[in-house]
Amino acid sequence: MGQVFCYNARLYVLTRFILGIGSMLVIASCPVLLTELAHPRQRSFLVSSYASLFFIGSISLFSSSSTLESNWPLQVVAWTSFGTLHIPTQWSWRIPTTLQLLPPALQLPLITLVPESPRWLVSHSRHSEARSIIARFHANNDANDPIVSLQYYEIHSAIALSARSQSASYLSFLQSPGNRRRLLLVVFSTIFGSWSGNGIITVYLSTALKQVGITDPAAQAGINGGLQIFNFCVALAAAALVDRLGRRVLFVTSSLVMLLAMTGFTVATEQFARQPQAGSGKALVAMVFLFQFGSDVGFTPLTPMYTAEIWPYHLRAKAMALHYFLMYAFSAAGQYANPVALQNLGWKYYLVYIAILVFEVLFTYFVFPETKGHTVEGVASIFDKEDSREQTPVQQRV
Template sequence: MAAGAVAEGGASAGFTHLMDPNRKWYNNRRIIVLHAWIVLLLITSSMNGFDGSLLNSFQSLDTWQNYFNKPAGGRLGLLNAMQNIGSLAGYPFAPYLSDGLGRRPTIWIGATIMLIAVALQSAAQNWGMFLGSRFLIGFGLTFAANAAPMLVTEIAYPRYRAPLTSLYNSLWYSGNIIATWSTFGTNHIMNNWSWRIPSILQGIPAIFQFFLIFFAPESPRWLVSKGRDSQALQTLAYYHADGDEQDPLVQFEFHEIKNAIEIDRTVSANVGWKSLYATPGNRKRMIIIIAIAFFSQWSGNGLVSYYLRNVLESIGITSSTIQLLINGILAIWNLCWAVLASFLCDRLGRRFLFITSAAGMLLFFTFQTVCSAQYALKGTDASAHAVIAFIFLFYASYDLAFTPLIVSYTVEILPYSLRAKGFNVFNFTISVALIFNQYVNPIALKNIEWKYYIVYCCWLLFELVFLYFMIVETKNLSLEETAALFDGTDVTEGVHTNDVRHDEKDFDEKGSDSAYNATDIKA
């Protein structure tokens, strides 16, 4: 794919002018309610972020270290990897539940498993019980994390779809902040409640989802795929047009969804696991999705996310209080940058954010490596302080794209028929990358220390080159419109997903019927 491929037209030529300019998130009661339900889905990422940073914080607690006999090396690597091993066990089932039972039941199943797992972890009496709870947490998270972001992107009001879907992964850091600062607070409790209390807090989001998820709207795309067209239309109308089923925007969305799904039903290449690599467009999608999943974990961020204690001790910072304080401030820093990037994704574009992110990570990680080497050779406080500064700058760059965009970009470039399976491949790839990182990083840090950073410097250069040539711009397009960016002339006859053009006058004169005709798609 040529560098700089950009979609022309976008939402401004597709459906933006169909939206009531006076209908905003802050002045429309039904959009406010819709956003409240979306928050219930977004906290799935908070659960993941809480869990992802919990063990990092526990490693700075003397009570936890003493209770589990100071795990290190391969034993510590196994503990950190166990959650992802549990995720691997859930991946074969997650897409079938999301597509079969629906998005909401799949999230409820995940929340139920999470509550059981959190109870086991909080009450753990030995190493085996703690390991088992970690496996079960990963298993439950797989179901919720597969369905929740898809439901967000499939029910969101079109004007806010991209920022809200980008916020999904950005809110990973909200869980990170709660886990880090709650552990910072319990650090002064000189018994096992110092780590049991943060463990209990991890279950709060799952409690909300367990009791409330079935009150949230189901995906209109899933409803259409199950032949429940009238319910899908009612859902779109209720939340996107104050209940008006003849609203041009609602008609546009409904018939675009219906046409695309109907075509998928009639073309065997669009269904099943083989469809993920059956066409050039799908192969291109999967290459990008697998690559950004690996990049999100193999960019040097795994060193700080899971082994900050080791990194800080390598530059002479051994106080558990200082370690937890740095971890807590870093979590707030990350959340601010990720949320900012989420709201800029439609203005600056995905391609700009990805390339800027990779370039910044390469620059600042290289400086971090140089300063770490200086500390190892000379032991100066200035070089240690510089390492901390470059860690913060590295994460600011990382958060421009690899926090907000990896989930939203993945779900938006996948057509409905591939979305659950393709997103499952994305999550599976992340787990595989994490398991490798969590085993290798502590061993490499222990044996070659700062020299290990050079490996990531070389890898970050490769990431930058890959992203420059492969990332396709998708800003301001509907979910159905993005397909032509990858499929081009391979788009199935009868479905138009790239160059949808409407004449505002036609809608004024012809009403909702023209909305239907506008979605009839040609190759």
């Protein structure tokens, strides 16, 4: 609400900072809660859809206001702004900013309907409540259903094992081979999600379009708005295919498509720099959509889900917090580096991202394990060979 009544850029930045603190509490906890509440057969779609639904906000709120671009350091992303593009007053940015009040206004009353994680309840010795929630969401309120007893036993055993053998500090990330491998996956999946060229395609798309002669603000806004609709459709479709195709297939496909698109993106920009022509601009726009297709089929829906499901209960929330900390740290570094590099290197800067993407393809192919078909606790069998022997094959897979 404070943003709506801002009268200078400093106050606007301050309110955005406060908003970021609150939103991060929600962003970091949602994938964890969804992972721990969802039925095993629905977990992949629900958690990957969570990340995909981000684009609903982007569709309705994407950056196009000329007043906002010229007077404010931060942009509100909005299709709504497309309609306010030519408003000559500050209402060109105040209107889309005001509309951002709607989601938290809906969230506040609805949060009372969200149940607690059964794993958290078991860890706090509230066993009957945990069984009740499992029965409600996984067995149509039938407490005698075998799946209720199986999942409760699995959760109870995993949490008891964690309590006996490991601490829940951040140092635990380094205390076993399995945790070190998990940490490696979190760090590199976050790097790939932030430094594959995404910053150029999103934050500095306007600069990239200007490099190939697309300078009209309305044209740039239309491309960006159409891109958000495209992103939403592709990411949601990919979420529905996670269990059918598996995580590895989507991660590797994502990396390959982004590599091809970034290569085409670079060629189109270089061609326009040598000989300006409309065809280069059209080719670059096509490569932007292809790049986002690659990102949307893999890293957009999968990274939060993959991070949440590969970690045991006692470290899951900390791992998710680490993931988002690294994501925003890497993104911030990229946002400072990208404009300077683009100004000094031009299209040659894109070669850096091509090199990163080549490494990314190899890393995802050879290092990322498949977790398809495993329960949340059963994923431990991939990383912790010794501890997972205490679980039966039935417990490990669905």
